[in-house]
Amino acid sequence: MPTWFYGIGSRLTRWFLIPFGPLRVEGLERVPRSGAFIAAANHVSILDPLIVGATVGHMTGRVVHFMAKGEVRRWPLIGWLASQSGVFFVRRGEGDRPAQRFALQLLAEGEPVAMFLEGTRSRDGTLGEGKNGAALLAMRAGVPILPVGVIGAERIIPRGASFPRRARITVRVGEPFELPSQPSGRLDRDDLRAGTERMMREIAALLPAAQRGQWGTDQALSGAEPHSPIESSQ
Numbered sequence: 265m266p267t268w269f270y271g272i273g274s275r276l277t278r279w280f281l282i283p284f285g286p287l288r289v290e291g292l293e294r295v296p297r298s299g300a301f302i303a304a305a306n307h308v309s310i311l312d313p314l315i316v317g318a319t320v321g322h323m324t325g326r327v328v329h330f331m332a333k334g335e336v337r338r339w340p341l342i343g344w345l346a347s348q349s350g351v352f353f354v355r356r357g358e359g360d361r362p363a364q365r366f367a368l369q370l371l372a373e374g375e376p377v378a379m380f381l382e383g384t385r386s387r388d389g390t391l392g393e394g395k396n397g398a399a400l401l402a403m404r405a406g407v408p409i410l411p412v413g414v415i416g417a418e419r420i421i422p423r424g425a426s427f428p429r430r431a432r433i434t435v436r437v438g439e440p441f442e443l444p445s446q447p448s449g450r451l452d453r454d455d456l457r458a459g460t461e462r463m464m465r466e467i468a469a470l471l472p473a474a475q476r477g478q479w480g481t482d483q484a485l486s487g488a489e490p491h492s493p494i495e496s497s498q
Contacts, residue, residue, distance in 0.1 A: 267327050269348040274322035277314040284420050284430050287315070291437035295324045300371040300407040301440060303328055304398050304463050306471065307380035308389050309417035316378055317349070319435045320412055328376045331367060331397075364401065371405040378412075381463060389418045390477035391468050399443060399459030406445035409463060411438035413470030436470040 281287050295301075303320050305312065313330050321328035329350045337343045337353050352370075354363035367377050379401075381394035402409050412435065419431035443459040468479035 265329075265350060265352065266348045267350040269345050270317065270327050270350050271322060273314065273345065273349050274318035277311075277318040281315075281420075281433065284428050285433055287319070288432065288434045289319045289323065289437075290434065292319070292323060294437045294439060295320055295326065295410060296376075296408065296440065297324060297326070298374070300374050300405065301376050301410050302371070302398055302402050302405075302407060303376060303378040303410045303412050304381055304467060305378065305412035306391050306414055306467050306475075307382050307385050308414055309385065309421060311417050311420060312380065312385075312414050313351075313378070315414060315417055315433065315435060316412060320378070320410070320437060321376070326376055328378045329367075329370050330378045331363065364397070367401055368405055371401065371407050376410075377401070381460065381467070386418075386477075387423070390475055391464065391471060391479050392477060394460045394464040396456045396460050398463060399456050400451060402443045403446045403451060403456070403459060406442070406447060408440040408442050409466075410440050411463065411466035411470060412436070413438070413467055415471060415475065438466055438470050441466065 278287065303316065305316055313332065317328055317330065320326075327350050329352060331354050332346060332351050334353045334355050336346055336351075352363065352366055354360045370377055379398045381398055382392045383395045386392055398409070415434040415436070416431050417433050420428050420433070422429070441462075443462065444455070446455075464479050468476040473480055
């Protein structure tokens with residue numbers, strides 16, 4: 265699939281954030297430099313795919329393929345540019361089997377895939393319920409999951425705002441982990457839910473306490489400390 269605009273879009277994103285940022289990245293050394301993985305992130309802003317792609321992907325030399333809602337395909341110019349950046353589209357709420365098969369094909373070919381587990385943007389910036397799609401792919405493909413926490417992006421373009429605002433953005437990358445692999449056979453719903461909850465806890469551990477929502481009191485929070493911060497200015 266076309267990816268020629270991925271690098272261009274990543275650079276444009278980082279340049280755009282210079283007057284509104286700064287952009288800080290923590291734990292970038294944890295991103296696998298080869299092989300497939302699923303980047304599992306929270307979703308607080310329309311900028312999230314651009315920010316995660318420019319950091320977890322472009323800053324490590326990887327092209328991360330995002331699963332985006334099908335409506336984006338119809339957005340003027342943006343939909344076409346997304347299709348030229350390794351993005352593939354899914355029909356939300358319908359159990360889109362072709363999109364699942366395509367994601368599994370990418371993972372089988374050693375390509376990273378990124379997903380926002382909540383399926384939609386958080387209205388208040390806190391972490392909500394996670395969907396089971398990422399856990400299903402991880403268990404079918406047997407690939408590592410890379411938790412990613414995005415902090416502050418919701419303050420750059422708040423809902424209803426006419427112009428961007430200045431705010432510090434932090435992207436925190438956690439330790440990769442794996443769920444039990446099950447390449448064939450029927451997946452147990454309880455196992456899928458347990459996998460999703462593990463992923464949500466790992467993401468929550470990367471967020472400030474006020475952003476963790478219902479996951480903030482879970483004793484299973486990993487509490488891993490991000491390290492090696494990078495200030496991005498280009």
